[in-house]
Amino acid sequence: MKSVxxxxxxxxxxxxxxxxxxxxxxxxxxxxxxxxxxSVTTVRTQLKSLIERKxxxxxxxxxxxxxxxxxxxxxxxxxxxxxxxxxxxxxxELTILxxxxxxxxxxxxxxxxxxxxxxxxxxxxPQIDLxxxxxxxxxxxxxxxxxxxxxxxxSYSFGFLDDLPSNISIEILNDLNxxxxxxxxxxxEVNHLVYLSFSGCAGTGIIIDRKLYTGxxxxxxxxxxxxxxxxxxxxxxxxxxEKERSKxxxxxxxxxxxxxxxxxxxxSESKLPQEKILQIVSNLQNKLWAEPKIVFKDSKKQNxxxxxxxxxxxxxLKKGWEEA
Numbered sequence: 308m309k310s311v312x313x314x315x316x317x318x319x320x321x322x323x324x325x326x327x328x329x330x331x332x333x334x335x336x337x338x339x340x341x342x343x344x345x346s347v348t349t350v351r352t353q354l355k356s357l358i359e360r361k362x363x364x365x366x367x368x369x370x371x372x373x374x375x376x377x378x379x380x381x382x383x384x385x386x387x388x389x390x391x392x393x394x395x396x397x398x399x400e401l402t403i404l405x406x407x408x409x410x411x412x413x414x415x416x417x418x419x420x421x422x423x424x425x426x427x428x429x430x431x432x433p434q435i436d437l438x439x440x441x442x443x444x445x446x447x448x449x450x451x452x453x454x455x456x457x458x459x460x461x462s463y464s465f466g467f468l469d470d471l472p473s474n475i476s477i478e479i480l481n482d483l484n485x486x487x488x489x490x491x492x493x494x495x496e497v498n499h500l501v502y503l504s505f506s507g508c509a510g511t512g513i514i515i516d517r518k519l520y521t522g523x524x525x526x527x528x529x530x531x532x533x534x535x536x537x538x539x540x541x542x543x544x545x546x547x548x549e550k551e552r553s554k555x556x557x558x559x560x561x562x563x564x565x566x567x568x569x570x571x572x573x574x575s576e577s578k579l580p581q582e583k584i585l586q587i588v589s590n591l592q593n594k595l596w597a598e599p600k601i602v603f604k605d606s607k608k609q610n611x612x613x614x615x616x617x618x619x620x621x622x623x624l625k626k627g628w629e630e631a
Contacts, residue, residue, distance in 0.1 A: 320345060320353045322624075325362070325382065329620060332407055333366050333381045354380060362386040382406050385434055389619040392425070392440045393482070393611055394418070394463075400608075401425070403432065406623070408616050425467040429475075437623055438477045439485075439615040440465065445525050446479040476622050482611055483528065484519055487512025489613030490573050490602070501569040504607070505556055505577045508541040509533075513567065530559055544578060552578055557587045564591060564599070575604040 323343040328334060331342070336354065340347045357363040366381040384405040393400040399421050403412040416424050429435055442463075444453030449468045454461035468477060487502035491514050494500065502512035511528035513520045521527050531541035535555055543555035556579065563569065577584055581603055592598055604610065 317353070317356075320349060321357060324350065324353050324357065326624060328363065328380065328382050329406060329624070333379050335379045339380070384409055384411060387437060387623060388432060388435050389437045389439060389616065390425070390428060390435050391612060391615040391619075392421075392438065393608070394421075394440060394442050396443075401428065402612060402615075403428070403435070404612070404616055404619075406620065421465070422467040426470065429471070436475050437619045438471070438475055439619050439622075440477070440479045441482040441485050441611050441615065442479055443482055445529065446481060449479075451479065451481075476626055478618060478622055480614075480618065481510070481512070481521075481525065481528070482607065483510045483512035484521060485512070485614035485618065486575065486604075486607050486610035487514050487573075487614070488519055488617050489610035489615075490571075490604075491517065492613060492617065494571055497570045499567065499569045500571040500573065501563055501567060502573045502575065502610070503559075503563075503577075504575045505544055505552075505559075505579070506575075507545060509544060509559060511563070514569075515567070530562075533559075533562075549579065549583070553583055553587060556584070557590065560587060560591050561594070569599050571602060572599045573602045573604060573610075575607050575610075577603075 320343075323345065324339055327339050327342045331338065334342070336347050336350045339345070340350045343350070345353075354363060361383055363380050363386070364383045366379045382405070387406050388411060389404045389406070391402040391404060393402070395418060397418060398415050399418045400413070400415050401424060402410065405411055442451040444451040444463075447462065450462055450464035452462050471477065483502050483504055487500060490502055491497065491500055498516050500514040504510050509531040511530060513528050531539060531544070533540050535543060535558055540555055540559065543551055546552055556577070560572075563572075572588070574584055584603070585601065588601055
């Protein structure tokens, strides 16, 4: 149980039950009581209130040891759904997830329609109070910075954030950071992981000791801004010469291995065939005695979605305990 002095014990107990159901997905009253430290009577009373508010519902019809059905409970799809905005300069993906991770809505829109589409979604689903935004750049308040040279002041602002109700919690994260968080869930024993993208630009999502590392002002991992032989990494990656691209990717991998020494390296959108990447990694292992697990991803989409869901739950729980 959380070591807090709740202002409202009813609210506090409800949050304990919700946290339990987020972790277990489905649970009987006795299981909730054991996990939260509450009596079964208290759990029953709180569940009744949550069911009346359509936050919790009964689930299935599993049998108890005595042969009598032991009613189980889960969070409803309508309870605090999450809006995930995966921003792209031309097209943006909008996804609504339940707190349990169920996909409720998915659509791709022209980015020029983003503000009005988000306004319509929030109008149709007023229960949404969490918005996770994935951006291809460095997050700032209500937007992000982008481009090869940040001194040029390239920035994008999300107009719809100005009109959001005050009860909605918002988080803007770099797309590769969300991907790294999502991929980490596949490796419960791994402490250090790096998620790499070598598409039109070089970037990383960095996990150290199972925590996202973004550095000062969220600049960590922006490798495309590094210079290599008098050119930016990003310029090398756009070269038509595969040997040049291979050379600069090996340089980046050496840099990451020497500075971070990750257990898992995840490649997405590498601009090189897998066999070329594997050869680079083999050369690297012979040179540095490093043997990270190598994983290839065809798309960032699923990892980003998984990472957004994880972050939204953390944000929800933090918000809840601050209010309790």
